[in-house]
Amino acid sequence: xxxxxxxxxxxxxxxxxxxxxxxxxxxxxxxxxxxxxxxxxxxxxxxxxxxxxxxxxxxxxxxxxxxxxxxxxxxxxxxxxxxxxxxxxxxxxxxxxxxxxxxxxxxxxxxxxxxxxxxxxxxxxxxxxxxxxxxxxxxxxxxxxxxxxxxxxxxxxxxxxxxxxxxxxxxxxxxxxxxxxxxxxxxxxxxxxxxxxxxxxxxxxxxxxxxxxxxxxxxxxxxxxxxxxxxxxxxxxxxxxxxxxxxxxxxxxxxxxxxxxxxxxxxxxxxxxxxxxxxxxxxxxxxxxxxxxxxxxxxxxxxxxxxxxxxxxxxxxxxxxxxxxxx
Numbered sequence: 001x002x003x004x005x006x007x008x009x010x011x012x013x014x015x016x017x018x019x020x021x022x023x024x025x026x027x028x029x030x031x032x033x034x035x036x037x038x039x040x041x042x043x044x045x046x047x048x049x050x051x052x053x054x055x056x057x058x059x060x061x062x063x064x065x066x067x068x069x070x071x072x073x074x075x076x077x078x079x080x081x082x083x084x085x086x087x088x089x090x091x092x093x094x095x096x097x098x099x100x101x102x103x104x105x106x107x108x109x110x111x112x113x114x115x116x117x118x119x120x121x122x123x124x125x126x127x128x129x130x131x132x133x134x135x136x137x138x139x140x141x142x143x144x145x146x147x148x149x150x151x152x153x154x155x156x157x158x159x160x161x162x163x164x165x166x167x168x169x170x171x172x173x174x175x176x177x178x179x180x181x182x183x184x185x186x187x188x189x190x191x192x193x194x195x196x197x198x199x200x201x202x203x204x205x206x207x208x209x210x211x212x213x214x215x216x217x218x219x220x221x222x223x224x225x226x227x228x229x230x231x232x233x234x235x236x237x238x239x240x241x242x243x244x245x246x247x248x249x250x251x252x253x254x255x256x257x258x259x260x261x262x263x264x265x266x267x268x269x270x271x272x273x274x275x276x277x278x279x280x281x282x283x284x285x286x287x288x289x290x291x292x293x294x295x296x297x298x299x300x301x302x303x304x305x306x307x308x309x310x311x312x313x314x315x316x317x318x319x320x321x322x323x324x325x326x327x
Contacts, residue, residue, distance in 0.1 A: 015314035064191025088124035147186035154178030184213025211300025237273030
């Protein structure tokens, strides 16, 4: 990503001119970190990073820090570490799911095989912590370590729940907190720490990150049911095909006997998954899931402390952008 993506342009404009420079420095640093590990492995790592989308999590790091006037090197390292962990989890998720598409591109596992994809994900994880360690702050390493542990725990929970039609809303939300919200929380925490916030402010910003991360995952699961591949970068109903039970399916089962009777293991083809997506959408479950996400975002916004006007507006725009992904 050589320039700021249009979807985050308003956030960058609101937060201040320093954010644009930080985003450019991030891209340069990510490219440097991907290189130097042998042509093949570095190539896959570089391709994964280049396909990284809007860089929302690093943007959260930058905005949570505020404009504290130093050279930003520690902040760029923290943001790069967060993005590298995120990229690593995507590669490993694709290995576990045997996914062939990610953001409209061929995945590493599809193009280079399971072993190379696993090694690529491992490289990205290791580079993340090596990068963050350069800041020489144990509190930052602890924050990213906790998020990485939560990511692994969320993945294990998702695997344990695969094809289980009895997954509850509460258990689903706990999985989302682990798999997605924890890294958004860490992004806010790292930014606040680099921005020299006091303990109370760090906790308040971390709570905001956790809330928008939870809403992000709920709406991502809604998009899996509703969104066409050209918009989502993956096949519609991909979660159904790999047995992942998400909120739209849980709510639809409560509303429709036909959906409740489905044997998830029999959804083995793309056209069948599309038909089940249509059935889920017909129950109104998508709008109910979206309403829950809106409530979570509203609660997250309410946790924001008094902040400089530009920083507060930028954080609010990030929260709005999470919701707008569904629109």
